[in-house]
Amino acid sequence: MRITCIGGGPAGLYFALLMKKADPAHQVRVLERNRAGDTFGWGVVLSDQTLDALREADPETAEEISDAFNHWDDIAVHFKGRSIVSSGHGFCGIGRKKLLNILQARCEALGVELVYEADVPDDADIDADLIIAADGLNSRIRQKYAATYQPDIDLRACRFVWLGTTKLFDAFTFDFQQTQWGWFQAHAYRFDATHSTFIVEAPEDVWRAAGLEAMSKEEGIAFCEQLFAKVLDGHTLISNASHLRGSASWIRFPRVVCKTWVHHNDRGTPVVLMGDAAHTAHFSIGSGTKLALEDAIDLARDIQAHGTLPTALDAYQATRSIEVLRIQNAARNSTEWFENVERHARLAPEQFAYSLLTRSQRISHENLRLRDARYVGEFERWLAAQSGVDAQVPPMFTPF
Numbered sequence: 001m002r003i004t005c006i007g008g009g010p011a012g013l014y015f016a017l018l019m020k021k022a023d024p025a026h027q028v029r030v031l032e033r034n035r036a037g038d039t040f041g042w043g044v045v046l047s048d049q050t051l052d053a054l055r056e057a058d059p060e061t062a063e064e065i066s067d068a069f070n071h072w073d074d075i076a077v078h079f080k081g082r083s084i085v086s087s088g089h090g091f092c093g094i095g096r097k098k099l100l101n102i103l104q105a106r107c108e109a110l111g112v113e114l115v116y117e118a119d120v121p122d123d124a125d126i127d128a129d130l131i132i133a134a135d136g137l138n139s140r141i142r143q144k145y146a147a148t149y150q151p152d153i154d155l156r157a158c159r160f161v162w163l164g165t166t167k168l169f170d171a172f173t174f175d176f177q178q179t180q181w182g183w184f185q186a187h188a189y190r191f192d193a194t195h196s197t198f199i200v201e202a203p204e205d206v207w208r209a210a211g212l213e214a215m216s217k218e219e220g221i222a223f224c225e226q227l228f229a230k231v232l233d234g235h236t237l238i239s240n241a242s243h244l245r246g247s248a249s250w251i252r253f254p255r256v257v258c259k260t261w262v263h264h265n266d267r268g269t270p271v272v273l274m275g276d277a278a279h280t281a282h283f284s285i286g287s288g289t290k291l292a293l294e295d296a297i298d299l300a301r302d303i304q305a306h307g308t309l310p311t312a313l314d315a316y317q318a319t320r321s322i323e324v325l326r327i328q329n330a331a332r333n334s335t336e337w338f339e340n341v342e343r344h345a346r347l348a349p350e351q352f353a354y355s356l357l358t359r360s361q362r363i364s365h366e367n368l369r370l371r372d373a374r375y376v377g378e379f380e381r382w383l384a385a386q387s388g389v390d391a392q393v394p395p396m397f398t399p400f
Contacts, residue, residue: 001026001309005132006120006141008032010044010289011275012134013103015296018057020110022304029128030107031118037097042164042198042240043191044099045172045286048090050293057297064102069094070190074171077353078231079345080178084353088371091172091286093191099289123271130309131271134292137254139277149273150259156282157339159212159250160201161220167235169196174356175231176341182206183341186228187284198237199283200224203339207250217241217249253335256280257328261321262313270313272299279324281331284338285360291324330360350382365395 003019005012008030020028046054046069054062069092077084107114122144123131133141142149168190175186183206187199207213212220221237241249261273275292299316306312337344337359344355357368369376377392384393387400 001130002128003028003130003132004126004128005030005134006123006126007132007134007136007275007277008034008100008104008114008116009134009136009275009292010099010103011277011292011296012132013100013107014061014293015132015134015274015300016112017061017103017107017110018296018300019303020107020112021058022300024111027113028111029113029115031115031120033117033119036104036114036116042096042162042195043093043189044096044289045189045191046092046094046290046293047286048092050290051092053294053297057300058106061102061106064106065094065099066092068098068102068192070192072171072190075357076169076171076173077349077356078173078175079349079352080176082349084349085171086353086357086368086372086375089172091189093189093197095192095195096289098192123265123269126269127267128269131265131269132274133271133277134274135277137256137276137280139273141271142258142273142277145263145265145271148260148263152257152259154255154257156253156255156335157203158201158335159204159207159252160199160283161224161239161250162241163198163200163221163224164195164238164240165198165232165235166194166238167196167198167232168194173231175228176345177227178345179206179210179227181209183345184210184224184227185338185341186224186231188231195238198228198232200228201338203342204252212250220250253282254280255282255328255332255335257325261317270309272313272316274299279328281327282335284334285327285331287327287331291327294323295320330362334360350379354379 003026005016012030016028016030019026071092073087073089075086075089121140133139135141142151169188173188177184184202188196190196225237256279258273258278261278263271265271274295281287281291298320302312302316306315344352380392383395384391384398387398
């Protein structure tokens with residue numbers, strides 16, 4: 001089979017190497033518009049469950065990725081002078097550039113053709129049996145065939161900027177700062193031996209009121225450094241988005257949902273959306289890269305399992321779309337929670353942290369107990385005490 005992947009991010013690279021590994025006779029090519037060493041963003045997050053899926057799909061790649069991971073179990077919530085920590089969450093961080101380098105090297109070792117600085121505006125000149133459109137959030141392929149894919153793009157209410165820092169966080173850290181304009185929050189996690197990701201977010205009206213729209217990129221970074229000085233502990237914030245100027249580095253998160261992921265072009269070739277081109281999940285649940293890699297795993301597996309490509313594509317879309325929707329629903333809940341920090345901030349720190357930990361509705365009270373019985377026990381005792389009960393009582397049995 002002749003396979004061309006448009007886009008050399010995690011989805012395109014991982015699908016390419018899985019297909020070449022499955023059958024060395026496949027002619028697999030990846031077209032990437034940037035240079036080999038270029039990447040944007042800082043670290044990415046994967047769960048222990050995703051790591052297990054990678055080990056099953058390609059142990060060699062999984063081992064290299066695991067060796068480069070920074071693993072943590074704790075989530076720390078800093079709010080109104082309090083720091084509340086819950087454990088047992090099982091996440092891993094890795095630098096986006098490091099992840100891409102591992103996938104690129106594995107592709108080359110297997111014989112995948114990697115073509116850099118190949119800006120492909122569409123699929124018109126691609127002669128292949130299967131085209132993977134893994135060309136990212138602003139996919140030009142998705143736009144070209146919008147009548148088929150029927151994308152629904154919802155720009156969310158907060159502005160955020162993706163930064164890095166040399167401050168090494170021991171836990172996935174949420175830091176909330178109240179200003180005269182409203183609340184700002186930081187999402188921070190370590191991803192290698194020298195750096196952490198540091199995302200700053202605020203509702204658009206708060207962002208505008210603070211004057212960030214009119215600031216240069218450097219002024220905006222200085223504003224964030226001052227605002228989060230305590231948690232940064234003397235460390236600076238760093239941007240690697242040299243291609244952006246002024247407030248352009250602050251964006252609104254686009255939630256992308258497509259009705260279908262497969263289009264047949266004028267040649268009759270299936271053009272399949274994958275990764276951010278097909279769907280997005282808000283960074284607050286750290287599932288964008290997870291979904292991209294799992295897209296690649298599922299499609300490669302379906303192609304091996306089914307006798308014909310059309311049957312495989314039908315199976316891929318039918319099963320994968322359900323899993324993606326489940327994650328996107330959780331991500332929507334999480335997104336809306338962070339869009340409404342002003343409302344949650346009326347809670348006591350104990351309730352605020354508990355609300356944050358259960359915001360996606362994927363983690364129930366008892367799920368949280370399985371992860372960290374100590375934390376849940378302390379919260380239950382605190383909550384019962386608010387009703388005059390001196391005991392550890394599940395919330396549903398606490399008196400009004």
